[in-house]
Amino acid sequence: MRVGFVGLGTMGGAMAANAARAGFDVSAWNRTPGRAAELEDLGVHLLASPAAVAAASDIVITIVSDTPDVEAVLFGPGGVAEGAAPGTLVVDMSTISPSATRQFAERLAAKDVAMLDGPVSGGSEGAKKGTLSIFIGGDATDLERARPVLQSLGTTITHVGPIGAGQAVKAVNQVILAGTYLGVAEGIVLAIKAGLDVEQTVAALSGGAAQSWVLANRSGRMLANDYPLGFKVALHRKDLGIALAMARELGASLPVSALCEALEAGLMGQGHADDDMSAVARSIRGLSGLES
Ligand code: NAP
Numbered sequence: 001m002r003v004g005f006v007g008l009g010t011m012g013g014a015m016a017a018n019a020a021r022a023g024f025d026v027s028a029w030n031r032t033p034g035r036a037a038e039l040e041d042l043g044v045h046l047l048a049s050p051a052a053v054a055a056a057s058d059i060v061i062t063i064v065s066d067t068p069d070v071e072a073v074l075f076g077p078g079g080v081a082e083g084a085a086p087g088t089l090v091v092d093m094s095t096i097s098p099s100a101t102r103q104f105a106e107r108l109a110a111k112d113v114a115m116l117d118g119p120v121s122g123g124s125e126g127a128k129k130g131t132l133s134i135f136i137g138g139d140a141t142d143l144e145r146a147r148p149v150l151q152s153l154g155t156t157i158t159h160v161g162p163i164g165a166g167q168a169v170k171a172v173n174q175v176i177l178a179g180t181y182l183g184v185a186e187g188i189v190l191a192i193k194a195g196l197d198v199e200q201t202v203a204a205l206s207g208g209a210a211q212s213w214v215l216a217n218r219s220g221r222m223l224a225n226d227y228p229l230g231f232k233v234a235l236h237r238k239d240l241g242i243a244l245a246m247a248r249e250l251g252a253s254l255p256v257s258a259l260c261e262a263l264e265a266g267l268m269g270q271g272h273a274d275d276d277m278s279a280v281a282r283s284i285r286g287l288s289g290l291e292s
Helices: 010-021 037-042 050-055 067-075 098-109 123-129 140-151 165-193 198-205 213-224 233-250 255-269 277-287
Strands: 002-006 025-029 059-062 089-092 114-117 132-137 154-161
Touching (some): 002 050, 010 025, 010 037, 098 114, 098 165, 114 140, 114 165, 123 213, 132 140, 165 213, 165 233, 233 277, 255 277
Parallel strands (some): 132 154
């Protein structure tokens, strides 16, 4: 099966590598040339435009930053819609707006191109290891077409409803993460202030009810006050923007997400947009007079 990747960032680069290692015939494009050049060693064909990738693919995976970016790679000049033959399947694995996703699917359907939304969770680690959780919205028969390549990218693939439903599930995921990151950051600050052995505290807690992926994988960064990139602050703020817009539309109140979004906006204003999202701990540390 011929698989195309549009977007070779932290996630897309690792995912394209896994698809190539699994034996798919992979072609790819990235806006900034030279990024993920090592993919060529895995036999990935780096092409000149999303349209060229679409023309060379049965299934095209888009994984770029935000809603306008997906629109640009699908429908802009040299976009996927220009090159895709009728019958092509697009799987957008970026995290974007559910309502825009539904509109994109309609525009592609007018060209006889099908679309699934398949946002992911599991971080840069999950993308590298091929252990992502994938939330699929769209037609069940399209999912069965995409399943072999999705299985090279993730271990948990859940069909959660019609087109756009994957993005709605992802918004729920990001809301839960907002609370978890803030909670772990507060716990680390209290442990430091109490003079505890923080690493021992984390190890002791990890067998109990406070255990979480964030506690296991990000508390060390919060203790060290060093935030090497996995998932950018700017991207999580973008995701909370999606969740908060949904909440306004649906009449839901999300006070912790609103707080987290405001803290992330402050971090971005201080030059931390490209830090890992665990840098929300900078804000929480600063409130207690710790180095931030
Ligand atoms: P990233 O490292 O910042 O990469 C973003 C990618 O999108 C790059 O390839 C970038 O191209 C491309 N891009 C952005 N705007 C574009 C545009 N207008 N036209 C063409 N290409 C464009 O981001 P990432 O971490 O891979 O995240 C990608 C998506 O996955 C986001 O929606 C994010 O929310 C989601 N996600 C990320 C994680 C994570 O842990 N990182 C986890 C789950 C989901 P350039 O190289 O030219 O900038």
